[in-house]
Amino acid sequence: MKSTLSRLPVYYCYVQDRLKEGQEYISSSVMAESLSLNPVLVRKDLASVSSAPGRPKMGFRTSQLLQDMKTYLGYDNYNEAVLVGVGGLGKTLLQYPGFKNYGLDVVAGFDVDEHVVGQIVGGKPVYNVSKMEKLVKRLGVKLGIIAVPGPQAQGVADQLVASGIKGIWNFAPAHIDLPADVAIRNENLAASLAALSKLVSKE
Amino acid sequence: MKSTLSRLPVYYCYVQDRLKEGQEYISSSVMAESLSLNPVLVRKDLASVSSAPGRPKMGFRTSQLLQDMKTYLGYDNYNEAVLVGVGGLGKTLLQYPGFKNYGLDVVAGFDVDEHVVGQIVGGKPVYNVSKMEKLVKRLGVKLGIIAVPGPQAQGVADQLVASGIKGIWNFAPAHIDLPADVAIRNENLAASLAALSKLVSKE
DNA sequence: TAGATTGTTAATCGATTAACAATC
DNA sequence: TAGATTGTTAATCGATTAACAATC
Numbered sequence: 416m417k418s419t420l421s422r423l424p425v426y427y428c429y430v431q432d433r434l435k436e437g438q439e440y441i442s443s444s445v446m447a448e449s450l451s452l453n454p455v456l457v458r459k460d461l462a463s464v465s466s467a468p469g470r471p472k473m474g475f476r477t478s479q480l481l482q483d484m485k486t487y488l489g490y491d492n493y494n495e496a497v498l499v500g501v502g503g504l505g506k507t508l509l510q511y512p513g514f515k516n517y518g519l520d521v522v523a524g525f526d527v528d529e530h531v532v533g534q535i536v537g538g539k540p541v542y543n544v545s546k547m548e549k550l551v552k553r554l555g556v557k558l559g560i561i562a563v564p565g566p567q568a569q570g571v572a573d574q575l576v577a578s579g580i581k582g583i584w585n586f587a588p589a590h591i592d593l594p595a596d597v598a599i600r601n602e603n604l605a606a607s608l609a610a611l612s613k614l615v616s617k618e
Numbered sequence: 619m620k621s622t623l624s625r626l627p628v629y630y631c632y633v634q635d636r637l638k639e640g641q642e643y644i645s646s647s648v649m650a651e652s653l654s655l656n657p658v659l660v661r662k663d664l665a666s667v668s669s670a671p672g673r674p675k676m677g678f679r680t681s682q683l684l685q686d687m688k689t690y691l692g693y694d695n696y697n698e699a700v701l702v703g704v705g706g707l708g709k710t711l712l713q714y715p716g717f718k719n720y721g722l723d724v725v726a727g728f729d730v731d732e733h734v735v736g737q738i739v740g741g742k743p744v745y746n747v748s749k750m751e752k753l754v755k756r757l758g759v760k761l762g763i764i765a766v767p768g769p770q771a772q773g774v775a776d777q778l779v780a781s782g783i784k785g786i787w788n789f790a791p792a793h794i795d796l797p798a799d800v801a802i803r804n805e806n807l808a809a810s811l812a813a814l815s816k817l818v819s820k821e
Numbered sequence: 822t823a824g825a826t827t828g829t830t831a832a833t834c835g836a837t838t839a840a841c842a843a844t845c
Numbered sequence: 846t847a848g849a850t851t852g853t854t855a856a857t858c859g860a861t862t863a864a865c866a867a868t869c
Contacts (some may be wrong), residue, residue, distance in 0.1 A: 417835095417836095418837090419836095420813065420834065421813075423807035424806050424813075425793060425804070425811075427809075428768075428791050428792055428793055429793050431791070432793070439862065442832095442849085442850065442851090443850080443851075444849085444851090447796070449793070450793060453838065454850095455837080455838060455839075456836090456837065456838080457675055458838090458850090458851065458852070459623075459852085459853095461736045461851095462851085462852065462853095463620045463740055468851075468852080469850075469851055469852085470844085470845065470850085470851075471843080471844045471845045471849070471850045471851050471852090472845050472848080472849050472850055472851085473849095473850080473851095474850070475851095483690065486666075488809075488812060488813075488816065489812060489816040489819065490812060491685070491813060491829075492815075492819065494812075494815040494819070496784060496811065496815075499775065499827070503709075503710045503713055503714065504710050504714065505707075506706075506710075507706045507710040508807075510706055511706065511707065511807065511808075513734065513791060513808040514808050515805075516653045516791075516808065517809060517811070517812040519808060519810040519811055519812060519814075519815065520709075523742050545665045557818055557819075558809075558811070558814065558815055565631075574799060581818045582815065582817060582818035583814075584810070584811055584814055587715050588631055588634070588636070588716060588719075590628060590631055590652070590653060592652070598814060598818055598824085599766060600810065600813070600859085601628070602810065603627050603631075604711075604714065604716060604717075605716040605717050605719065605720040605722060606627035606630075607787070607803065607805065608699065608717065608720070608722055608761070608763075608787055609627075609692060609693060609697075609720040609721065609722060610624075610627075610691075610746060610803070611625065611761065611785045611786075611801060611803045612692060612695075612697040612699075612721075612722065612785065613691065613692040613800045614760055614785060615760055615761060615785035615801055616692065616760070620859095620860095621859095621860065621861090622826055622860095625832055631865075642823075643866090645825085645826065645827090646823085646826080647826065647827090656861070656862065657826095657862080658828095658861080658862060658863075659861065660834085660849045661826090661827065662828085662830070662861090663831095664827095665827085665828065665829095669829075671828080672828085673827080673868085673869065674826045674827050674828090674867080674869045675825050675827085675868085675869050676825095676826080677826070677827085677829095679825095683836070689839075709822080
């Protein structure tokens with residue numbers, strides 16, 4: 416179940432490309448072949464998200480399938496997030512163009528550094544962290560991104576939770592303790608690259 | 619097996635923090651509790667990486683455990699990578715300070731845009747993509763990072779493979795076809811945030 | 822000794838794969 | 846019809862959890 420969800424974005428990109436190429440139907444078996452996945456797996460995944468059944472010999476209608484995935488993945492819901500820590504990574508995420516295709520918008524940044532506070536980065540204002548609780552509550556934003564150094568992550572997380580945030584995307588290499596009703600996803604870029612590196616050098 | 623590997627970086631951060639606090643021993647059960655994981659799971663994971671067995675009533679020696687994880691995860695091996703696509707995200711990754719703690723170094727960037735070619739970003743030179751194959755071969759680098767727009771990802775990947783790259787970290791939202799002996803790890807930032815967003819709005 | 826904590830063996834669970842029937 | 850492709854049911858596999866014995 417969870418793994419289906421992790422494969423769907425991959426399918427999504429693939430189907431999107433096929434649609435752009437003007438392909439009217441898409442077959443699960445061809446897709447499985449292209450993505451190097453087990454065909455039964457893809458078939459099952461598609462069956463679980465598609466509103467219309469696939470047609471033998473034809474496959475799935477490309478546009479319909481794409482729309483179904485979009486709905487299923489929530490890409491057609493508009494969602495806002497705020498970001499804390501407008502350093503190198505933070506700035507990139509504030510102006511990252513990729514989010515908008517996924518119905519996402521990072522609406523504001525927060526930092527303690529007076530050099531960045533007051534700036535407009537990628538069209539988004541940067542405020543002092545002291546204003547966070549009040550502002551986030553008023554905006555009703557439920558997603559927070561943490562891009563501060565490790566040691567400050569827990570403190571920032573606590574503030575975000577106090578501001579009403581219900582989901583945190585954490586880029587700081589640190590474990591964060593949270594109430595059970597707040598979801599967290601940890602992103603350790605360095606560890607990810609290191610894992611790949613390990614994989615490569617093993618061979 | 620694979621999942622143990624994905625949990626280890628989390629343990630690593632945790633153990634590192636405990637060491638900094640001067641804690642001499644660390645118990646798997648306490649750690650499991652803190653990280654909200656099943657204690658047996660943590661015990662098994664630790665048993666599989668630790669060189670010295672944990673001592674009943676005491677736990678594992680913090681410094682020893684950290685060292686074992688470091689070795690196991692390959693954080694004590696020095697590895698180099700090159701990056702293609704020196705845009706917003708690419709620049710961030712070129713100067714990302716977090717890599718060095720994991721034995722990683724992004725040594726150079728490549729781009730087609732003459733405005734960035736020739737620049738020094740985060741102390742790393744940016745070259746024209748046309749020089750990539752020759753240079754990467756000479757440097758003997760085996761890891762490549764793709765931070766170009768989706769439609770260009772496949773082409774860049776092909777060039778990287780031709781340059782002798784054996785592992786690719788792909789930030790472009792596109793599927794990439796590769797020879798079997800080249801490892802790939804896809805990172806779709808927008809999809810990751812969208813997944814978190816879905817999780818939150820579901821409740 | 823008693824209690825905390827580890828390590829191991831068996832049971833459970835979920836996800837993937839295999840086999841096959843159904844359909845355009 | 847024949848063949849490609851889907852959908853479904855059963856078998857396999859791996860990872861997680863439960864139960865318990867071992868040890869400081």
